[in-house]
Amino acid sequence: MAFTEEQLVRYSRHIILSEVGGKGQKKIGQARVLVIGAGGLGSPIALYLAAAGIGTMGLIDADMVDLTNLQRQIIHHTADVGRPKVLSATEKITDLNPDVEVISYQKNLDAENALEVFNHFDYVIDGTDNFPAKFLINDAAFFANKPLIHGGILRFDGQIFTILPGESACYRCIFPKLPPQGVVPSCQEAGVLGALAGLIGTLQATEALKLILGIGTPLTNRILTYSALQTQFREITIKKNPDCPLCGAHPSITTLEMETQEVCDFDPLETAQKDS
Amino acid sequence: MLIRINGKQEDIQVATLGDLLQSKNIEPQMVSVELNNTMIDRTNLTTTLLKEGDSIELLFFMGGGSGHDLRQ
Ligand SMILES: [Zn+2]
Numbered sequence: 060m061a062f063t064e065e066q067l068v069r070y071s072r073h074i075i076l077s078e079v080g081g082k083g084q085k086k087i088g089q090a091r092v093l094v095i096g097a098g099g100l101g102s103p104i105a106l107y108l109a110a111a112g113i114g115t116m117g118l119i120d121a122d123m124v125d126l127t128n129l130q131r132q133i134i135h136h137t138a139d140v141g142r143p144k145v146l147s148a149t150e151k152i153t154d155l156n157p158d159v160e161v162i163s164y165q166k167n168l169d170a171e172n173a174l175e176v177f178n179h180f181d182y183v184i185d186g187t188d189n190f191p192a193k194f195l196i197n198d199a200a201f202f203a204n205k206p207l208i209h210g211g212i213l214r215f216d217g218q219i220f221t222i223l224p225g226e227s228a229c230y231r232c233i234f235p236k237l238p239p240q241g242v243v244p245s246c247q248e249a250g251v252l253g254a255l256a257g258l259i260g261t262l263q264a265t266e267a268l269k270l271i272l273g274i275g276t277p278l279t280n281r282i283l284t285y286s287a288l289q290t291q292f293r294e295i296t297i298k299k300n301p302d303c304p305l306c307g308a309h310p311s312i313t314t315l316e317m318e319t320q321e322v323c324d325f326d327p328l329e330t331a332q333k334d335s
Numbered sequence: 336m337l338i339r340i341n342g343k344q345e346d347i348q349v350a351t352l353g354d355l356l357q358s359k360n361i362e363p364q365m366v367s368v369e370l371n372n373t374m375i376d377r378t379n380l381t382t383t384l385l386k387e388g389d390s391i392e393l394l395f396f397m398g399g400g401s402g403h404d405l406r407q
Contacts, residue, residue: 211397212397216395217397218394218397233367233374234394234396235377238364239364242362242364243395293341293342295369295394296372300374
């Protein structure tokens with residue numbers, strides 16, 4: 060495919076980079092990226108990837124835009140409150156760059172649909188806010204063999220790392236299983252600085268573009284953490300865990316299953332009943 | 336005894352990793368612990384002895400994740 064005049068101008072600041080060039084920009088235009096969650100992390104991820112000219116972007120989110128989302132989910136505007144997030148996000152993406160083909164799924168990712176959805180894409184970016192989803196995405200990326208860029212935020216802190224399934228440490232290499240319900244507070248309970256979502260999501264988009272372009276050093280086998288209060292980045296070296304229940308030598312997880320715990324909007328009363 | 340916790344040198348009097356978490360009021364189930372670049376299985380926390388110069392990384396669940404603030 061050849062660039063149109065308009066595209067040459069639109070992407071000129073990319074094309075002028077020797078590491079990108081016309082060739083790299085074409086790679087971006089042919090890339091198929093799945094963004095899971097059109098929320099705090101998903102907003103900057105989707106907007107920057109759209110601006111960059113990603114060929115096909117998948118967006119999956121079951122939720123409607125809520126007034127409390129607007130503090131950080133910058134792809135949604137005040138008039139979008141009450142509308143499906145994927146619809147609101149698709150409109151902004153198309154407004155920003157009509158070159159991008161958006162495939163939207165107004166549903167939650169689950170063990171039944173995850174592999175089918177993943178198979179339409181080359182790269183997966185985790186912009187979700189709850190642990191059952193994060194573990195499911197990690198496992199599905201492993202089974203579907205798709206590079207995954209993980210991100211998480213809470214309060215004033217964020218973390219990000221890239222997983223090349225089978226090659227580099229996965230989420231379960233670090234966190235073998237879900238935290239028990241109630242042990243870890245959710246964003247809803249503990250709060251999150253809105254701009255932090257922009258920072259971590261933008262890092263995720265940057266890492267995705269690097270993978271697509273095949274440039275630089277991917278953020279594998281190391282976790283980048285950011286503390287907004289200290290204005291401090293730290294890098295923690297990690298490695299594939301031979302005892303990992305998913306990608307270790309003797310895996311106990313051999314099929315895709317959704318672990319049923321719900322952390323992000325759990326009800327303490329309900330939890331107590333379930334536990335008893 | 337001087338040990339490094341998330342990059343910061345601390346003088347702390349504890350015997351095991353489990354003691355360390357307890358002294359910092361950290362619920363073991365909300366954290367993954369790396370000792371000198373090796374992941375420590377949660378079941379071994381209370382039996383893993385610490386020594387001068389050890390480097391410990393406490394990795395918290397995040398993303399709906401940990402609200403624990405190490406700096407407090
Ligand atoms: Zn693993």
